[in-house]
Amino acid sequence: MSTLTSAPAERLPHPLVVRTVALDLPGAPATPAAAPPTDGTLPEADPTDLLDLLPAPGSEAADGAAPLAWVRRGDGLVGWGELLRFEVAGAERFAQAERAWREVLAHAVVRDEVQLPGTGPVAFGSFAFDEHSAAGGVVVVPRVVVGRRGGRAWLTTMTVGAALGPVPDLAELVGAPPAPASPGAVTYGDGAVTADGWRDVVAAGIAAVRDGEVDKVVLARDVEARTEHPLDVRWALQRLAHGYSSCWTFSVDGMLGATPELLVRSEKGLVTSRVLAGTIRRTGDDAADLARAAILAHSSKDLEEHEYAVRSVAHALEPFCSSTNVPDVPFVLHLPNVLHLASDVTGVLGGEAHAHPSSLALAAALHPTAAVCGTPTQAAATLIRRIEGMDRARYAGPVGWFGADGDGEWGIALRSAQTSAADPHRVRLFAGCGIVAASDPAAELAESEAKLVPMRTAIGSD
Ligand SMILES: C=C(O[C@@H]1C=C(C(=O)O)C=C[C@H]1O)C(=O)O
Known part of the structure; x- marks a missing residue:
């Protein structure tokens, strides 16, 4: 190396x-x-x-x-x-x-x-x-x-x-790689901010929105997991890929997860981005979840959050594209733990193929979207630094791959965790939520717990 x-x-x-x-x-x-x-x-x-x-x-x-x-x-x-x-x-x-x-x-x-x-x-x-x-x-x-x-x-x-x-x-x-062994029992501890403390962080975010500092801010938290045996990342990846088949299961340099959100795919001049914002927890009961999907699709709070996210992506892609297509209404993406409002924004890159920006350059232009930062971007980023109380590290950053022609796929590292190179028992799990004026701290904490479920299950043994 x-x-x-x-x-x-x-x-x-x-x-x-x-x-x-x-x-x-x-x-x-x-x-x-x-x-x-x-x-x-x-x-x-x-x-x-x-x-x-x-x-x-x-x-x-x-x-x-x-x-x-x-x-x-x-x-x-x-x-x-x-x-x-x-x-x-x-x-x-x-x-x-x-x-x-x-x-x-x-x-x-x-x-x-x-x-x-x-x-x-x-x-x-x-x-x-x-x-x-x-x-x-x-x-x-x-x-x-x-x-x-x-x-x-x-x-x-x-x-x-x-x-x-x-x-x-x-x-x-x-050769014949041995199947990954179970990480055994997992114990959880607070991350940079306790769950109670995070409710206050969200309350401060809501106050900032109401004061007009931002229209929307995405606030995140982490939890610390300790596995009984060293975590074999393959164990978690196999469970994520089975459990979350509509997500992109990723692993790069110890950052792993199954993200439902594609920041950008660029392939032969065609650009796609899957934007998510607006979330409701699943109940486990199919009929109740269908009713919740209908509520989500009509919730003005969630539609407002979603609109900010879609607009930020379309706006960032426009300078590179000869045309873009932004769906008028989002669809509801059903994941095992949550339902999301989702929109697939597409575009055709303008100019000659040899002059097209690489997929990573597009990811750089798109990052951070309103789905993980807020609106307006700079004010939301400043607010996050001031009130969130943790370093997000590679959580919510671009993760993916690119090839020789620059084409590739970059997801947003959500529903994710960072392993520690120094301590193979230590895993840091992340989740965040979009905050608007109508948000409620307790509901956002519950939503963050729902978003931690994929990684909690992935490093668990049952
Ligand atoms: C920030 C996260 O998720 C983002 C926030 C969402 C929301 O608030 O509704 C939905 C999807 C993601 O864009 C996360 O999963 O950590």
């Missing part, structure tokens, strides 16, 4: 050598000829097929680094082994990350036999919410990536060398 903070390519002894070959995974035939079933449906992949390939912590393949993952409904990418690592910081963290990746790519030797989004060179990244946070950001270039998309799968190996090596072989690279 090399840790570089600037001018990476100049310091690389040899170019990055990248090789992608087709793979035969369950439900993912290697040859496209065998792929399309007659009824037009794609073969079902188990949501954890890719995750099952991740090497165990402590194994040689894991290389001492946290697993890398970006998976939804069985498609996506997993990666392991840390070939290159770039640490970035401050307001320029996204630009620094992009520069580092471009410098590596400028000297790359690539043989890509599959040619799909996510094949060829791929880097994963995770970035702090706040430019002042010591958590900064990281870009990791793995040694091995396995991807799956719509019935096709591939294997990419990345090395730093002088020439293309032999055709990579998955069996040799993966």
Whole structure:
């Protein structure tokens, strides 16, 4: 592993050598000829097929680094082994990350036999919410990536060398990783602010809205978990992918979770963002939940919160797009723990393809959205720093991957937790809520508890 903070390519002894070959995974035939079933449906992949390939912590393949993952409904990418690592910081963290990746790519030797989004060179990244946070950001270039998309799968190996090596072989690279062991009993303690204290934080947020300092502010809290046995991140990822199949299950540098919110996907000039804001807890009773979905869809408080979030995304995308499409009304996204108001905003990038901004540049322009910061952005960010009482670190920051052409997918690191490199028993869980004038501190605390459920369940044993 090399840790570089600037001018990476100049310091690389040899170019990055990248090789992608087709793979035969369950439900993912290697040859496209065998792929399309007659009824037009794609073969079902188990949501954890890719995750099952991740090497165990402590194994040689894991290389001492946290697993890398970006998976939804069985498609996506997993990666392991840390070939290159770039640490970035401050307001320029996204630009620094992009520069580092471009410098590596400028000297790359690539043989890509599959040619799909996510094949060829791929880097994963995770970035702090706040430019002042010591958590900064990281870009990791793995040694091995396995991807799956719509019935096709591939294997990419990345090395730093002088020439293309032999055709990579998955069996040799993966072996048979042992299933992750349970983390055992989990005990919880307060995070930076106690639950009671957080009600006061929310009350201060509501007062600031009523005073006209902001229209909306998103306030978050953390809780500290201690696992009996060291947490094997693969354990949590498998449970998240099974339980939250409509979310993007991610893991980069110890930041893991299952986010329902896609900050931006950029693919061949088409940009998509899934905006969420406006939440109601589920009861566990389907009929009652349907009634709650109808209440949510008509709640003026939630529609107002949602409108701020959608407008902030559409506004941030407009300078890059020749056209954008903003749905008139949100749909209700049903997750196992909560219901959200959701809107998929799309856009077509303007200008020549070679001049398109990368997906990370788009993520940088979109971050922080009103869904995780508030409106107006600067006033909300200042208010968060003043009253929230914790460093969000990489929670609510962009997390995802990008490829050689800059296309990629970046989620907002929600329903998430940060593991500790120093103490494998320690996990910090996060959740936050949008606050408007009509918010109620006790209801927001309950909503934050509902949003902690995915990660609590993921690191639990039953
Ligand atoms: C901030 C979080 O969620 C955000 C806030 C929401 C809300 O307040 O309704 C909904 C989805 C997210 O945009 C979180 O999950 O931590």
